[in-house]
Amino acid sequence: QAQSLTPPAGTFRLGISKGNESHWLKPKEKVEGIHFQWKALPDSHGFILEVEVTSTSKADKLFWSFGDCRPDSDINVFSVEGQAFTCYYGESMKLRTLQAVTPSDDIRLSNGHKDETPLMLYESGKRTDRPVLAGRCNLSPSPSQEKDTKPLRLYFCFYEQNEKADYNYYMLPDIFAKIDKKMKRAYLLFTLLIGCIYIHAAIYNVKDFGAKADGKTIDSPAINRAIEAAAEAGGGTVYLPAGEYACYSIRLKSNIHLYLEQGACILAAFPGKEEGYDSAEPNEHNKYQDFGHSHWKNSLIWGIGLENITISGPGLIYGKGLTREESRLPGVGNKAISLKECRNVTLKDLSMLHCGHFALLATGVDHLTILNLKVDTNRDGFDIDCCRNVRISQCTVNSPWDDAIVLKASYGLGRFQDTENVTISDCYVSGYDKGSVLDGTWQLDEPQAPDHGYRTGRIKLGTESSGGFRNIAITNCIFEHCRGLALETVDGGHLEDIVINNITMRNIVNAPIFLRLGARMRSPEGTPAGTMKRILISNINVWNADSRYASIISGVPGTYIEDVTFRNIHLYYKGGYSAEDGKRVPPEQEKVYPEPWMFGTIPAKGFYIRHAKNITFDGIRFHFEQPDGRPLFVTDDVENIEYYHTPTE
Numbered sequence: 155q156a157q158s159l160t161p162p163a164g165t166f167r168l169g170i171s172k173g174n175e176s177h178w179l180k181p182k183e184k185v186e187g188i189h190f191q192w193k194a195l196p197d198s199h200g201f202i203l204e205v206e207v208t209s210t211s212k213a214d215k216l217f218w219s220f221g222d223c224r225p226d227s228d229i230n231v232f233s234v235e236g237q238a239f240t241c242y243y244g245e246s247m248k249l250r251t252l253q254a255v256t257p258s259d260d261i262r263l264s265n266g267h268k269d270e271t272p273l274m275l276y277e278s279g280k281r282t283d284r285p286v287l288a289g290r291c292n293l294s295p296s297p298s299q300e301k302d303t304k305p306l307r308l309y310f311c312f313y314e315q316n317e318k319a320d321y322n323y324y325m326l327p328d329i330f331a332k333i334d335k336k337m338k339r340a341y342l343l344f345t346l347l348i349g350c351i352y353i354h355a356a357i358y359n360v361k362d363f364g365a366k367a368d369g370k371t372i373d374s375p376a377i378n379r380a381i382e383a384a385a386e387a388g389g390g391t392v393y394l395p396a397g398e399y400a401c402y403s404i405r406l407k408s409n410i411h412l413y414l415e416q417g418a419c420i421l422a423a424f425p426g427k428e429e430g431y432d433s434a435e436p437n438e439h440n441k442y443q444d445f446g447h448s449h450w451k452n453s454l455i456w457g458i459g460l461e462n463i464t465i466s467g468p469g470l471i472y473g474k475g476l477t478r479e480e481s482r483l484p485g486v487g488n489k490a491i492s493l494k495e496c497r498n499v500t501l502k503d504l505s506m507l508h509c510g511h512f513a514l515l516a517t518g519v520d521h522l523t524i525l526n527l528k529v530d531t532n533r534d535g536f537d538i539d540c541c542r543n544v545r546i547s548q549c550t551v552n553s554p555w556d557d558a559i560v561l562k563a564s565y566g567l568g569r570f571q572d573t574e575n576v577t578i579s580d581c582y583v584s585g586y587d588k589g590s591v592l593d594g595t596w597q598l599d600e601p602q603a604p605d606h607g608y609r610t611g612r613i614k615l616g617t618e619s620s621g622g623f624r625n626i627a628i629t630n631c632i633f634e635h636c637r638g639l640a641l642e643t644v645d646g647g648h649l650e651d652i653v654i655n656n657i658t659m660r661n662i663v664n665a666p667i668f669l670r671l672g673a674r675m676r677s678p679e680g681t682p683a684g685t686m687k688r689i690l691i692s693n694i695n696v697w698n699a700d701s702r703y704a705s706i707i708s709g710v711p712g713t714y715i716e717d718v719t720f721r722n723i724h725l726y727y728k729g730g731y732s733a734e735d736g737k738r739v740p741p742e743q744e745k746v747y748p749e750p751w752m753f754g755t756i757p758a759k760g761f762y763i764r765h766a767k768n769i770t771f772d773g774i775r776f777h778f779e780q781p782d783g784r785p786l787f788v789t790d791d792v793e794n795i796e797y798y799h800t801p802t803e
Contacts, residue, residue, distance in 0.1 A: 399419065707766050
């Protein structure tokens with residue numbers, strides 16, 4: 155009955171164990187000393203379950219699982235954050251999410267084929283085509299709890315997120331107590347955050363300002379005191395020696411160098427009932443971009459209107475307590491580093507892990523240098539938004555669940571502003587399993603991103619494009635196990651004067667090259683459509699690319715992609731499609747979020763070109779692992795297309 159209140163994202167099961175014996179609970183099964191009670195949530199699809207334990211004579215552990223556990227079901231994708239998780243399910247163009255909060259952070263991805271008993275599932279390992287989340291909770295009191303005569307109470311909460319449903323575990327007892335069983339259904343959200351920060355200073359040692367670096371004490375007040383002292387003296391280095399610094403928001407100042415020593419870790423802490431990250435500041439323009447792009451203060455490290463900032467050192471920024479979701483709860487943080495309207499900023503030599511919505515959100519920053527960062531994260535890597543004079547070099551960014559390095563031009567500043575004069579060079583982007591690049595295991599057990607479009611991890615221009623993109627150079631970069639290169643302007647921005655050279659790609663899961671001039675128009679009313687022109691893409695080698703979408707150049711009716719040259723490109727596709735597939739006419743999808751799958755199977759096996767003019771192909775070579783019956787090139791509403799040293803059939 156409780157399960158029926160949630161969307162059909164999966165099956166929630168409970169089990170118990172005593173010693174080495176375990177079994178799943180049957181419907182309405184009674185267990186001596188354990189009482190189960192659930193209530194529907196108000197204003198949401200969802201429910202909350204209370205488990206009251208008065209005796210452990212029959213069970214000393216409670217197990218739970220969530221997933222479809224059916225061979226014919228779509229693979230769910232799970233994002234685990236402490237005691238909470240998000241389940242992404244459905245088709246890629248109709249993606250839905252379900253949120254959950256559990257009593258324990260002992261949660262693991264398990265093999266749904268091995269679910270005969272709770273213990274077997276819990277210990278099964280994650281290598282599977284039927285992923286299921288499994289967790290367990292100890293029911294026996296710890297020595298410090300043995301004198302407590304109150305029964306143990308555990309809570310589970312499942313719900314579909316909305317603006318009114320935003321909860322952490324500490325809220326659940328009060329929510330449960332206040333809900334009447336006859337109230338209408340409600341939405342609930344989860345977010346618990348933990349963080350880890352290590353900083354390293356030459357002049358202002360944070361330990362001199364009270365930092366404990368024990369991984370438990372919240373050290374951000376001490377770090378902020380050190381920053382304020384340095385700023386009052388005109389600037390200086392704030393030094394974090396080795397240790398684990400649990401933190402909430404660290405507030406940067408001008409003329410500050412934040413240095414993380416070897417062995418130092420800034421750990422993003424989970425917010426509590428009384429404390430957490432700085433609140434997201436108001437932004438009247440937030441309807442034109444996602445919540446995460448519209449606010450800066452709800453971050454682990456942030457600065458607004460500053461100049462002369464450096465964050466560097468061989469230490470680690472670990473965003474364990476940051477959420478990758480759209481939580482609007484006070485105290486919740488969703489970015490590792492967030493900078494707005496700053497000048498002269500350098501980030502170098504850091505490692506960053508599990509960084510929430512963004513490892514770095516830089517909006518309206520002038521003269522930004524990002525050098526030798528190693529990022530392994532659960533959503534976006536670098537989001538460079540409305541910035542000028544940016545140098546990104548020698549970075550490794552693994553981001554299987556979103557874009558690795560992405561340039562944007564949103565309306566978050568309340569004005570149209572281009573991202574311009576940007577170089578991206580000597581970088582590696584990938585979609586390996588989260589955390590497995592930094593730890594050196596390079597795993598590929600989780601093929602799906604939350605949008606069900608397979609691994610992401612690419613370099614992209616767009617999607618937010620109220621402003622434009624000008625004077626961009628991308629060179630000497632490697633893509634691996636991820637999506638292909640994407641240039642997108644869909645909100646009215648002008649994407650012009652782009653040079654891309656010396657790129658190698660391996661194991662690409664969608665279109666290796668995707669150029670999209672669309673008309674989503676997520677900009678103030680009256681904004682005209684944008685432009686895309688003067689683009690040179692050369693010296694590209696692509697191996698083992700998915701063939702369904704080929705490569706795509708697509709404007710919209712009346713708005714053309716112009717003056718694009720492709721030179722010296724080798725494309726190794728998987729092939730395997732039929733001549734019948736070559737008869738398809740892809741839908742226009744003018745206002746749809748731009749991804750190659752918006753068009754379905756493409757009728758070309760090499761390039762599909764539509765609503766374009768002055769397109770040149772020079773020295774293009776195609777290879778197919780399996781025969782492919784589609785034509786190499788398909789054009790529609792194209793003016794002046796030229797082929798040199800390039801087969802056309």
